[in-house]
Amino acid sequence: MKTEQILAEIYDAIIELDEAKTLEMVNMVLNEGLDAIEVISQAMSPAMVEVGKGFENGKMFLPELLLSADIYQAAMNILQPKILEAGGTVEALGKVVIGTVKGDIHAIGKNLVSTMLRTAGFEVHDLGIDVPPLTFVAQAEKFQADVIALSALLTTTMESQRVVIEALTVEGLRDRFKVIIGGAPVSRQWAEEIKADGYGKDAVQAVEVTKQLCS
Amino acid sequence: MIDFVEICRRVATGRLVSEEKFDRVLFYPKVKELIQRYGIKADLENLVNQDDGIADAVFHAAVDLVSEVGVYCPDSQRIIELSRDEVLEAVREAPGPCWFGEDKDRKLYPVRKPDSPDIPPWCHIGGGVIYENEDIAFKVVEGIARISEADSISMPTFKRLRDMPISTGSPAGLLTCIRSVEVARSALRQSGRSGMPILNGIPGAGSAVETIAASCPGLGLRPSDGWIIGFLSEMKVSFDALNKCAFLLNTGGRIGPEGGPILGGYCGGPEGTAITNCAYFIVGILVMKGRFQISFPTDINLGCSTTRGVLWGVGVTSQAMSRNINYPFHMLGYCMGGPMTKSYFYEDTAYLLVAIPSGASAQSCAPAKAVVDNHMTPLELKYSAEVIRCAHKLSREEANEIVKRLVPKYEDNLSSASSGKSYQECFDVKTGYPKKEYVDFYSEIKKEMANMGVPFDY
Numbered sequence: 001m002k003t004e005q006i007l008a009e010i011y012d013a014i015i016e017l018d019e020a021k022t023l024e025m026v027n028m029v030l031n032e033g034l035d036a037i038e039v040i041s042q043a044m045s046p047a048m049v050e051v052g053k054g055f056e057n058g059k060m061f062l063p064e065l066l067l068s069a070d071i072y073q074a075a076m077n078i079l080q081p082k083i084l085e086a087g088g089t090v091e092a093l094g095k096v097v098i099g100t101v102k103g104d105i106h107a108i109g110k111n112l113v114s115t116m117l118r119t120a121g122f123e124v125h126d127l128g129i130d131v132p133p134l135t136f137v138a139q140a141e142k143f144q145a146d147v148i149a150l151s152a153l154l155t156t157t158m159e160s161q162r163v164v165i166e167a168l169t170v171e172g173l174r175d176r177f178k179v180i181i182g183g184a185p186v187s188r189q190w191a192e193e194i195k196a197d198g199y200g201k202d203a204v205q206a207v208e209v210t211k212q213l214c215s
Numbered sequence: 216m217i218d219f220v221e222i223c224r225r226v227a228t229g230r231l232v233s234e235e236k237f238d239r240v241l242f243y244p245k246v247k248e249l250i251q252r253y254g255i256k257a258d259l260e261n262l263v264n265q266d267d268g269i270a271d272a273v274f275h276a277a278v279d280l281v282s283e284v285g286v287y288c289p290d291s292q293r294i295i296e297l298s299r300d301e302v303l304e305a306v307r308e309a310p311g312p313c314w315f316g317e318d319k320d321r322k323l324y325p326v327r328k329p330d331s332p333d334i335p336p337w338c339h340i341g342g343g344v345i346y347e348n349e350d351i352a353f354k355v356v357e358g359i360a361r362i363s364e365a366d367s368i369s370m371p372t373f374k375r376l377r378d379m380p381i382s383t384g385s386p387a388g389l390l391t392c393i394r395s396v397e398v399a400r401s402a403l404r405q406s407g408r409s410g411m412p413i414l415n416g417i418p419g420a421g422s423a424v425e426t427i428a429a430s431c432p433g434l435g436l437r438p439s440d441g442w443i444i445g446f447l448s449e450m451k452v453s454f455d456a457l458n459k460c461a462f463l464l465n466t467g468g469r470i471g472p473e474g475g476p477i478l479g480g481y482c483g484g485p486e487g488t489a490i491t492n493c494a495y496f497i498v499g500i501l502v503m504k505g506r507f508q509i510s511f512p513t514d515i516n517l518g519c520s521t522t523r524g525v526l527w528g529v530g531v532t533s534q535a536m537s538r539n540i541n542y543p544f545h546m547l548g549y550c551m552g553g554p555m556t557k558s559y560f561y562e563d564t565a566y567l568l569v570a571i572p573s574g575a576s577a578q579s580c581a582p583a584k585a586v587v588d589n590h591m592t593p594l595e596l597k598y599s600a601e602v603i604r605c606a607h608k609l610s611r612e613e614a615n616e617i618v619k620r621l622v623p624k625y626e627d628n629l630s631s632a633s634s635g636k637s638y639q640e641c642f643d644v645k646t647g648y649p650k651k652e653y654v655d656f657y658s659e660i661k662k663e664m665a666n667m668g669v670p671f672d673y
Contacts, residue, residue, distance in 0.1 A: 055479070056516065058479060058484070058516075058524065061479050061480065061481075061482075061483045061484060061515075062479060062480045062481055062515065063238075063239055063243040063481060063483070066239065067239075102382075102384075103382055103383040103384045103385075104383070105289075105447070105453065106447075106448075108448060108477060108480050108481070108515075112515070154383060154420050155345050155374075155586060155588075156345075156381060156382060156383035156388060156418070156420065156421075157382065157383050159380050159381065159382045160382060162380075184518045184584065184586055185586035187586075187587070202516055202517075
């Protein structure tokens with residue numbers, strides 16, 4: 001099978017959420033000695049961009065987004081070791097520690113951003129919900145994160161985003177990590193008030209801003 | 216009907232599954248299957264559904280969803296499973312109309328039907344917007360009390376206690392909940408509406424401790440009021456919510472379960488969101504022992520309620536529930552536009568014209584999605600109340616014709632809609648009355664909407 005055809009089939013299989021077909025084609029790539037990095041950049045990543053657009057346009061929904069991310073990761077789990085064996089590198093765009101802040105148990109927005117960051121090429125450590133401020137700091141240090149992403153769905157839990165930044169300052173770590181905030185009640189104005197480094201009004205913007213923060 | 220103690224037992228002994236498995240393996244595939252099983256398809260050109268068959272199909276799909284999937288408790292990581300017989304019993308035995316309020320403000324919250332011009336909807340006004348301080352919140356409550364169409368109020372709150380910012384779950388947060396209740400009842404008394412029922416004295420998102428503390432007799436809340444308790448999306452109930460239920464069931468508080476399915480999330484599209492929305496009503500009765508229900512579907516990308524998909528679902532849910540369960544409910548919409556924006560008034564009108572002719576009662580739509588401090592004023596709420604009061608005169612067919620012309624007026628600019636002006640910019644903060652600029656704006660918009668066919672009483 002020609003390279004272009006294989007790439008097209010991988011692209012289609014991811015968009016159609018066909019994990020079996022995706023992995024079959026990825027294994028074919030390896031068997032035929034094709035460039036794994038080319039498969040990622042020319043087929044898999046564009047497919048994820050298309051899935052993201054489908055989500056934005058209301059053609060696909062969160063479960064499909066999560067499934068596509070699982071398929072993408074399953075394919076990466078096959079390709080990455082081969083890339084490393086061949087002396088190549090698969091570098092993440094950056095490392096992100098993400099969570100819903102203390103006092104807040106809402107997860108959907110955070111899960112959405114987490115998934116979209118992963119499929120955009122970030123290494124993401126999801127701390128879950130109701131995360132105390134100093135836990136964000138400790139985990140960011142542990143994973144040597146580049147960005148701390150804070151989600152808050154309630155006006156009464158937004159204050160915890162400020163406290164995380166305060167915690168970083170108190171620990172002398174403010175300059176080490178970029179902080180991006182988001183969530184329904186969060187605004188650019190709030191981000192400026194608490195001196196966050198970035199703000200995402202929705203998941204798509206959150207990914208774009210995180211890319212800028214890591215560039 | 217199974218009692219609350221049985222619910223407590225099932226939450227402690229039900230099937231153990233991870234939350235992710237519940238969401239992705241049990242819930243979402245079932246929603247998709249039910250859409251196919253009942254052949255439900257959204258019509259995004261005609262947002263006020265006129266096909267009773269679709270509404271009934273959504274209802275039956277919701278019955279199946281509850282009985283085939285159940286409700287998940289993330290704290291115990293177990294599923295509260297409910298049999299089909301139990302679900303159908305809850306539907307049969309649903310609590311009917313409910314009295315709220317006292318003295319001259321005592322009134323019956325009705326159960327309505329689609330196309331029922333003889334039963335005016337319950338008119339619930341206000342929202343949980345945060346204000347700069349309690350003085351402003353006091354004036355806002357007074358302003359709402361002056362809205363004669365309002366049957367009940369949802370209270371705002373304030374962001375600081377003295378100079379301290381508030382966080383949920385903190386001692387300052389608890390004190391603020393208590394103080395909010397005191398301020399609201401005091402403002403209602405001062406306005407001459409001491410009997411007006413408060414249907415959300417404590418934020419639905421507040422903790423059980425805050426609910427219990429602020430419900431102490433003497434602070435301001437009474438058995439003739441209502442308490443909102445929220446499910447988590449989707450089809451989940453926390454220990455905190457169940458703790459509130461346990462307290463209120465034993466103190467005579469009227470519980471208003473609140474479900475906010477997210478279109479684009481685990482419900483999928485408009486069809487799945489409508490089915491899930493209806494399912495919340497059923498589990499509101501079964502699990503929380505609800506006396507009335509609040510429904511607030513939103514769109515995952517914008518966080519508002521006025522996109523086509525959400526609007527269609529609001530109408531279908533209202534029809535499905537009002538046709539099949541004897542249970543009072545109101546729909547709550549979130550507008551992108553804020554005070555003194557055309558977008559707010561267009562969105563609010565569209566939402567109410569979908570919901571009320573479909574059989575719902577309604578709450579005034581939240582300006583700027585209720586997330587911008589100080590961005591809710593009694594004047595756009597008064598407008599909302601006037602629409603609520605007259606919308607039941609329209610048939611679904613008539614309402615649909617207006618909505619078809621109204622939605623295009625705002626939908627292309629929805630994502631960039633302005634959050635509008637603050638209370639302090641719209642109102643004289645000393646007198647608590649609107650500034651001329653806003654009164655003129657409101658008059659113009661009302662005229663425009665009347666010309667489109669909204670049958671205002673005056």
